[in-house]
Amino acid sequence: MDILFTWLSLPWIFGIIIFLVITGLRVIDQYERGVILTLGKFTGTRKPGLTWIFAFLGIQRMIKVDLRIATVDIPQQEVITKDNVTVGINAVLYFRVDSAEKAVLEVQNFRHAAALYAQATLRDVIGGVELDVLLSERDKIAEEIKKIVDVATDPWGIDVSTIKIQDIELPADMKRVMAKQAEAERERRAVIVRAEGEFTAAEKLSQAAKVLSAVPAGISMRTLQTIEKINPDPSKTVIFALPIEFMEGIKSLTDFFGSKNGKK
Secondary structure (H helix, E strand, C coil): CHHHHHHHHHHHHHHHHHHHHHHHEEEECCCEEEEEEECCEEEEEECCEEEECCCHHHCEEEEEEECCCEEEEEEEEEEECCCCCEEEEEEEEEEEECCHHHHHHCCCCHHHHHHHHHHHHHHHHHCCCCHHHHHHCHHHHHHHHHHHHHHHHHHHCEEEEEEEEEEEECCHHHHHHHHHHHHHHHHHHHHHHHHHHHHHHHHHHHHHHHHHHHCCCHHHHHHHHHHHHCCCCCCCCCCCCCCHHHHHHHHHHHHHHHHHHHHC
């Protein structure tokens, strides 16, 4: 009777064992780690591959943690800068889990916690800088935020890779003021460039005039070349101004002939 009972119970025993084996099999991907809790207590971390846990009656359970770089979008929020300008800013947080057990045991939801901490830090840091600094040193401010968040999330087993500030939304009146300022700056540069060009042209003309003055009849030759190039429209009148040297020559001739007539 005992032998018969033993033979009848063997299939049940084998069935229970097979059931436990099948229900306890787990697969961990290459980019994951499995944190094992036995009766609620941390008992180890499993590496990628096929593994088994005693899942019957919830004696053991495994929490998978993704170790790949994750991105969290920090939604746009209004922040007041140091010079009391309200701006809308959104950013992106890049981080990865460095310690799977810390990410599970030290914080309830490490992804949500990291995003909220980055959001609060973003508001604190930008609230301490002026608008001009924010617009001109965006990468520097993002690096400062990254360092603060990285130090704070290190006990959670999180390594912050970088934080990127995406958009800086300015008020409409501030945009108009900045547009006028940019236009005035462009006009100032244009005036400077135009003045520098005129100054250079005046220097070159002065040098050319000195060269022509040093050559006998140089001004007259230049005048004849100018007359030759002129092809005026018959319906228009062209007024040509004689050079001073020409008038002085005529005056000298007049004085010469006048003095000769006086002697006679």
